[in-house]
Amino acid sequence: MSESLGIIEPNFFHYKEDFHLESGKLLKGFKIIYETYGSLNENKSNAILICHALSGNHHAAGYSKEDQDKAGWWNELIGPDKAFDTNKYFVVSLNNLGGCHGSSGPGFINPETGETYGKDFPLITVKDWVKSQNLLREYLGLDFWYAVAGGSLGGMQALQWTIDYDEHIKKSVVIAAAPKLSAQNIAFNEVARQAIVTDPNFDKGNFHPKRGLGLARMLGHITYLSEEMMKEKFGRDLKKEKYDYGFDVEFEVESYLRYQADTFSEKFNAHTYLLMTKALDYFDPSRDFGNDLNKTLEKTNSDFLVLSFSSDWRFAPERSKEIVNALIASKKSVSYAEIKSSQGHDGFLFPDERYVKSIQTFLENE
């Protein structure tokens, strides 16, 4: 077992001004929960921002007081001597706006009504998140992030950073991401959303659309795993010795998915889930640049590391290469690696040796 950061206490950033959203709506201030790992150096030049994906949160590494058995979601990659080496870097990880782990979101009280926001919490875009993360940067007294890094939806934030706040970022680590969602990507998100909003318990007072959220999670989960990995892990293994010819769990893979649905839907906020899928759908930075990704990335001075995973079919290597090709066309500094992995989209969560080395090398080069 690799060295751990121990128990981490979260911090809070209260922003009290009006925060204008891309949708035209307004948040009258917000709260962001975040954690830090490692120490800020004297020059304040070693801060790395970690951005989370759909169901992630601020608790990326170490252990929390409440749950000392389960490490943060990127604990394998953040810590002493790890990919994001906390002996060298000051790592900052937040829960995004709209989240359900401590930052302002659908579970908060709407000051205008005195009730929880629920579906009235405004939709947040990747651009909005990056804007709020830039305010967090100011609050922390940093001139710039040495790097912004994330996988999946987190990688999209790392990319958006270089477009919107290029003067405040040196390096961008864009992992298992895409420059925008495909029709198929949106289609899967739409099924997940329909599962939630058509649940009769959706947005009914204190009821929770547990079934709908569970379905959304099951479906999402299939897209996170590679077909190859599902074959290795479950194949056609049965729960019992022979077929039951009924609707109880028959195959191991069914049991696994039902378990995923149950545990996730107990603890996650359905409105946050909806909001995160919409942020994914809307993400399309080249839309403001005549749908020209080269042009979109033309002005950035960041160094880029783009990483993809061979068996990822949610955001396949081809999608990462679209980013890489645009960066090359715009004569930017970019390193790219396709990591051989059977883990599918989830590959970004595991400390594959070449993966870790790629990040370390990229961060070390000044």
Place this chain on the structure above:
Amino acid sequence: MSESLGIIEPNFFHYKEDFHLESGKLLKGFKIIYETYGSLNENKSNAILICHALSGNHHAAGYSKEDQDKAGWWNELIGPDKAFDTNKYFVVSLNNLGGCHGSSGPGFINPETGETYGKDFPLITVKDWVKSQNLLREYLGLDFWYAVAGGSLGGMQALQWTIDYDEHIKKSVVIAAAPKLSAQNIAFNEVARQAIVTDPNFDKGNFHPKRGLGLARMLGHITYLSEEMMKEKFGRDLKKEKYDYGFDVEFEVESYLRYQADTFSEKFNAHTYLLMTKALDYFDPSRDFGNDLNKTLEKTNSDFLVLSFSSDWRFAPERSKEIVNALIASKKSVSYAEIKSSQGHDGFLFPDERYVKSIQTFLENE
């Protein structure tokens, strides 16, 4: 427009004996609805059985009295001079047991209770279907089918025929199929089933789990289309000129899927849908032969045509090749073609020139 078969009247086959199912359960007789196209020759040697897939039915070609605007589901492939040429062959198409278009199924009255079967209709397997189709063959006075053909779940029936009733089949046309479902295939089916059975209207008297069935259909639909085709057809096209930042339909692909869900869930029986997905999951003929597909196919004397579609990711060409390789290993007569297509799994529904030609040539060779 190619020549049509005109309006087709269905026929019925009433089987009055006990019909023992693979599950150990019993049907005290059954009714099968079927259609025929073309004429049986004097030798009774030109009959072709068409087997349908998950949501298919007996009405494969021509028009029905009730719906004269919409042709049968395989009308492009069945008819004069078409792939299954009704000038030459006597084509028979049935609705499988458990269906909801006229054959005994969950919508029928359970003689033991006097109420509709609903979820009490026993699960039917591919082996059961083939057994019932063999009784239909006897009823029609045929010594053998010149060919049995089908796509997807229909292709699985065409394969099972060669294993169970080899003496009554000459040729098998196995299209866009697999020798068994993968863990990922089962996983998608399980999400579809959970969407239906967790719908509060599921199996509640006369209520219909329209939402759950709609979700199942949306999800299924994504797996029928190729990513490439979704990109061509929808891309990121919006319903309006700009983002709404809300939960109404934003992208064309969302609108399309919601429409598919609505129309399908109005007319299809949820219990049939469940039953069909279970038949898919259970299909695994090599299970009775020590999981050895070569051995499973060793005894057959059929000629085989196996066809796959390049962009099909539900049952990809690799899955068809598993069947082909087993047939080659067992020294069987097999032709194989991977049809270049952007239509994904749905490719088997469209009359691509090479596809049609492959079937015609295979059927013509005696």
